[in-house]
Amino acid sequence: MTTTRTLGRSGIEVSALGMGCWAIGGPLWGDDGQPYGWGEVDDDESIRTVHAALDHGITLFDTSSNYGAGHSERVLGKALAGRRDSAVIASKFGFTVQERTRLATGEDASPAYAVSCLDGILDRLGTDHLDLYQLHLGHLPVDQALDLVETLEGLVAQGRIRAYGWSTDDPARATAFAEAGAHCAAVQYDTSVLNDNAAMVDVLATWNLAGLNRGPLAMGLLTGKYHGATGALGGDDVRGRNPEWLRWFTAGVPTPEWANRVDRVRDALTADGRTLTQGALGWLLARSPDNLPIPGCRTVAQAEENFAPLARTPLPADAFAEVESLLADLRG
Numbered sequence: 001m002t003t004t005r006t007l008g009r010s011g012i013e014v015s016a017l018g019m020g021c022w023a024i025g026g027p028l029w030g031d032d033g034q035p036y037g038w039g040e041v042d043d044d045e046s047i048r049t050v051h052a053a054l055d056h057g058i059t060l061f062d063t064s065s066n067y068g069a070g071h072s073e074r075v076l077g078k079a080l081a082g083r084r085d086s087a088v089i090a091s092k093f094g095f096t097v098q099e100r101t102r103l104a105t106g107e108d109a110s111p112a113y114a115v116s117c118l119d120g121i122l123d124r125l126g127t128d129h130l131d132l133y134q135l136h137l138g139h140l141p142v143d144q145a146l147d148l149v150e151t152l153e154g155l156v157a158q159g160r161i162r163a164y165g166w167s168t169d170d171p172a173r174a175t176a177f178a179e180a181g182a183h184c185a186a187v188q189y190d191t192s193v194l195n196d197n198a199a200m201v202d203v204l205a206t207w208n209l210a211g212l213n214r215g216p217l218a219m220g221l222l223t224g225k226y227h228g229a230t231g232a233l234g235g236d237d238v239r240g241r242n243p244e245w246l247r248w249f250t251a252g253v254p255t256p257e258w259a260n261r262v263d264r265v266r267d268a269l270t271a272d273g274r275t276l277t278q279g280a281l282g283w284l285l286a287r288s289p290d291n292l293p294i295p296g297c298r299t300v301a302q303a304e305e306n307f308a309p310l311a312r313t314p315l316p317a318d319a320f321a322e323v324e325s326l327l328a329d330l331r332g
Helices: 043-055 067-079 111-125 142-146 149-157 171-180 198-207 218-223 256-269 276-287 300-306 317-326
Strands: 004-006 013-015 018-020 060-062 088-093 095-098 103-107 130-135 161-167 184-190 210-214 291-293
Touching: 018 043, 043 067, 043 300, 067 095, 067 111, 088 111, 088 184, 111 130, 111 149, 130 184, 142 171, 149 161, 161 171, 161 210, 171 184, 171 198, 184 198, 198 210, 218 256, 218 276, 256 276, 256 317, 276 291, 276 300, 276 317
Parallel strands: 018 060, 060 088, 088 130, 130 161, 161 184, 184 210, 210 291
Antiparallel strands: 004 013, 095 103
């Protein structure tokens, strides 16, 4: 039973699942006063969570320079101290922040910022190289993204990064970047059992790219733990507001139409003894051999569930087919 996959054309072997590290960054605020994080966190618990992931064979950790204004990287670097060789670290650039105030300040897609941002990332992580460096601005015009390729290739040649990619949900953008960049190895895209992107799956196969699956649990909706909740998420949790891209929650509670779809496929996703969370991750592994789901964790309990043996294997073919039949209205 294989529990590893290859990070696209880089040839780097990684665990079939990775750990998303947005949540362990803690709060981040926009200049409009809105939250861009998941609320306060316990750094000691975050470190224990990373260790639990490692103990389950997880080697891929995905973070970003703007998660908690760099705090996620600092915590991850501390957790991986003495175990760096056991990890494949992915981070991102493009959004600018003030670390001291934990304030999101804007965007910078310039080649110069790609270099200076990497300097900060490596310092916070306490390492001399990054395994995967990802452009974080998903809707950047293609010509501006392609202006970065020469710089990124230079960083590969210097040994400061091993590969690079783009976090974008647009197959055309992913294709252009892969075509232009010899060491472009991955695309990070928003996908889950509720949000298939067939065109992107085709791009992964055509260009030998890994697909890091952002939002594999639909921001927690596919855990099922928020169904019927009496209280709304709010305060400093991004799910408590209504950004245009967040369809799964409305004003801090599950959006009914999406919660109903989760209930519709619950039995199929859990038929072989998996939890709902593990079934949702297994669906992604069955969907494409290039997929690498990166569920977020901030507690040891979440890591234990997300990275249990069943979670690291594809959903059986009959269960996968049943899910597709039950969600035919979404597949178009």
